[in-house]
Amino acid sequence: MAGTVALVLWAQTLGLAGAQTTQLLVQPPWTPPVLWDRVTLTCQGSGTAAATTWHKDGQRWRLQGPDRFVVTESGTYQCDRPSTGLSPPVNVSNAWLVLQVPARALLEGDTVTLRCRGWQNKPVTSVSFYREEKQLQLFRDGTELSLSPLRLHHSGRYRCRGWVYSEVSGGWIEPESAPVTVTVHVPVANATISPGALAQPVRAGDPVTLRCSVQVGSAPVTFTWLRNGNEVARGPLLELGDVHVGHSGTYQCVATNQLGQDGHRVFRALSPELALTVTPRAHWDTVSPAVAAGVGGSLLFLVLLLGVIVGWHRWHRLAARKPQDRSPQPLSLSVPPRVSPGPAPPRHPQVTNAQLPGPYEGQQDPGATYESVM
Numbered sequence: 001m002a003g004t005v006a007l008v009l010w011a012q013t014l015g016l017a018g019a020q021t022t023q024l025l026v027q028p029p030w031t032p033p034v035l036w037d038r039v040t041l042t043c044q045g046s047g048t049a050a051a052t053t054w055h056k057d058g059q060r061w062r063l064q065g066p067d068r069f070v071v072t073e074s075g076t077y078q079c080d081r082p083s084t085g086l087s088p089p090v091n092v093s094n095a096w097l098v099l100q101v102p103a104r105a106l107l108e109g110d111t112v113t114l115r116c117r118g119w120q121n122k123p124v125t126s127v128s129f130y131r132e133e134k135q136l137q138l139f140r141d142g143t144e145l146s147l148s149p150l151r152l153h154h155s156g157r158y159r160c161r162g163w164v165y166s167e168v169s170g171g172w173i174e175p176e177s178a179p180v181t182v183t184v185h186v187p188v189a190n191a192t193i194s195p196g197a198l199a200q201p202v203r204a205g206d207p208v209t210l211r212c213s214v215q216v217g218s219a220p221v222t223f224t225w226l227r228n229g230n231e232v233a234r235g236p237l238l239e240l241g242d243v244h245v246g247h248s249g250t251y252q253c254v255a256t257n258q259l260g261q262d263g264h265r266v267f268r269a270l271s272p273e274l275a276l277t278v279t280p281r282a283h284w285d286t287v288s289p290a291v292a293a294g295v296g297g298s299l300l301f302l303v304l305l306l307g308v309i310v311g312w313h314r315w316h317r318l319a320a321r322k323p324q325d326r327s328p329q330p331l332s333l334s335v336p337p338r339v340s341p342g343p344a345p346p347r348h349p350q351v352t353n354a355q356l357p358g359p360y361e362g363q364q365d366p367g368a369t370y371e372s373v374m
Helices: 001-016 288-317
Strands: 023-027 040-044 052-056 059-065 068-070 075-081 088-092 097-102 112-118 125-131 134-139 144-147 156-166 170-175 180-182 189-194 205-217 222-227 230-234 237-241 247-256 267-269 274-276
Touching: 001 134, 023 075, 040 075, 097 156, 097 180, 112 125, 112 156, 112 180, 189 247, 189 267, 205 288
Parallel strands: none
Antiparallel strands: 023 040, 040 068, 052 059, 052 075, 075 088, 097 112, 112 144, 125 134, 125 156, 156 170, 156 180, 189 205, 205 237, 222 230, 222 247, 247 267, 247 274
């Protein structure tokens, strides 16, 4: 409810700003108007009524005239206001047969009646209605075609054909109307902001771009951005760039389409709120990725360099040792000299001496004596 009230107040503040063009209103409200209906044309636009300039059939017709008048001649009319320019043309017809459509925005779902009329309200019989040169229906007595409910496929060019009694010729003639365009409009609805969810919180310096879109809505559709209820930008994209803390707030977009030439059928759709919270970056976060990568590469290089230095130092210490410290000692083999037999050692009370025979029976080598220690 609060969002609806805010939208109404915002719309009242803006009025029709951003959609201001000069419009030519017709009374009675039918397109095309016919001369025998006593048509009144009213010029709407910014500035004073006395500043209105009228054009007829592409030429200036009245300079600095009033903002309204009653038409007395058929033709194509326009009006001009200094600030909002030239209005779309309105053709006042005086033909034998005219097909009319209501002079308002025709919305999807409406009921619309097209009527086929004879000159000066003369009777018309055997009326056929056509859409894009394809016959839709034939009425023996009727002169109206109802389109209900209106759908987008009903858009197109329509005309009618029928028999009209002509007093000039003293008989019935079968004229055909000029084509009239039926345009079915769709009001804007379901405005949304994408992305619908942002990383919370967003850090200062992050790029943020928001897009507003509608699910349905006839062109042209305009977009307005609000932050905390105040207008901050227009257009479907809101590019905040590198955000800072001042961008924090509640964002909404308003989609608008103005349908019809009367300027009063304006439709707006308000998106859901999107909260944006921006937090300052820490000192290390402010370092750019390129700088951070450079610092990391430098640290890795220093670690590798230190490892090379330590390895080279240890190798140099090993290389500086004395040769004898590094070479293996030679193996020394000494054969004890042969000892001639001498006097027998004194016997120990715990040692038993025994003389064993040599490998040859009956031969004994004095050196082949073994002692067995018991």
